[in-house]
Amino acid sequence: MTRMRLAPLSGLVLLAACAQAPDQGGAATGIGQATGPRPGTQEDLVANVGDRVFFDFDRSNIRPDQAPTLDRQAAWLQTHRQVRVVIEGHADERGTREYNLALGQRRADSARNYLIARGVEGSRIRTISYGKDRPAVLGSNEEAWAQNRRAVTVVQ
């Protein structure tokens, strides 16, 4: 499924140093291409592109500071044309379960629409919402909530 092709993204590698814990799969520890994860994998996405974007409280629009991550995801998906992804939408705990399920879905759709506008085929992107039920960070404070209001792109 994975074609062994080096991603032409070397200029973007430096941007990928995020300290986020991935929702699944092991985090890549190094950035170096020689020893890095296999291109086109979740590990590659996490280490070299950024697998998630964050949202403001009760909002689902793509923030200007988050757009570059989706731009890189779009380019990465153009490179790895065999890859299909699911975008998982999430909310922080400071809301009700049902509303946050809808809000998480809207965030996932918002990220998906952005990628489609950047040329990724919609048929390659599924979405799902977990609302507030799968926090990435377990604390109950502003920092944790900011990291939990997210849309995470997961390679299928």
Next chain:
Amino acid sequence: MTKQLLSPTAFEALERVSLSRRALLAAVPVATTMLTLNARAQAERPVIDITRARTDPLPIAIRDFAGAQPWGEQIAQVITANLARSGLFRPIDRRAFLQDNPDGTPRFAEWRVIGAQALVTGRVDQQGDRLRVEFRLWDVLPGTQIQGTAYTTQAPNWRRIAHICSDAIYERLLGEKGYFDTRIVYVSESGPRDRRIRRLAIMDQDGENHRFLTDGTWAALTPRFHPNTREIAYMSYARNEPRVFLMDVDTRRETLLGNFPGMTLSPRFSPDGNSVILSAIRGGDANIYVVDLRTRRERQLTFGPSLDVSPCFSPDGQKIVFNSDRGGDQQLYVMDADGGNLRRISFGQGRYATPVWSPRGDLIAFTRLTRGTFAIGVMRPDGSGERILSEGWQMEGPAFAPNGRVLAFWRETRAQDARGAGYSSRLASIDITGFNERALPTPADASDPAWSPLIPG
């Protein structure tokens, strides 16, 4: 997993016979008639009204039922626990009981001495695998029988008899229907918070007869009862497609409500049980739909670029209350059942969510969210008369008991560190006046309670 299904015939086999005081005194055989439990005793003048009982709970003595044990003793214990939990009765400590005359007419003077205003007595007879339970409720001051009823059922069903007796006591003494012969369905939660296993579970309203309805392979959320109390609607992540399902809680057979596009969530049955109202998310917008259960056709009620969730019918089926961010943030809206005549009803401080209409029609319960705290409250359907019943770090999801007097909800405690230590999620109940908040016991963490109507006979 325990799988103790009561056969439907067990419900139907419940017989009820009226007992006159004369019949007790003379011990004449009483004629047996089959009566459905819906045909509850005709309301007579209550002994005490609920408002007074809240400040001054009614002192009641519940004697161990005579005859076959351990049932007689256990039935009295279940009745005692039910009445005590309601906050409206003060069961008298059995150690104060002077009289030890298991059968026959109570010696009322001795019950007056210990302050009992009402007295419950009974007798259990075992007939093979069946129990015949006589239940009598006495007004101690005049020394009269308020009610006498005999129930027959299969022995494993004895708890229902105790709950039915509790409802009879509640209704005859307070003048309103009880809520003890009911069940609660909810989401049982286990495991670390970022990888929680969420299973549907069902239990009697006192936490007994607990059993799981789903195995946790896929998360399931927001279970709600059909008016017949045997079916539920809920959202399941089955095959990673979050959609609304239906389940028969006796057989645990699950069926997909329908193959509708997008995520479907927030299901709730209409009061007549013929349709399910829900929210469907398509193109980033969540709108309200009604699905007819016979045709499985959907009808869209709200339109536009908002998140409309948590719809709930009024008990007469004429109106719908729901939660929408159409005005900028989450507020409560009421509309006619056809989607017309929409208006906002919540105008207090903060955001409002999870509206649910009281079975009595007089109130809408909700969750109110402000930056610091969440709260459970009630308001009239026109939005007036808002009252907050309980406040805390996080709580949500009020669900009415069938008499509209008590709410169940869930309450979360805040994580104390970055690993989430100290976090918990538990069920609670509270009187609609805000008094008598209590934990609803569950084996593990819990959320999303829904209260069944009274179980039909």
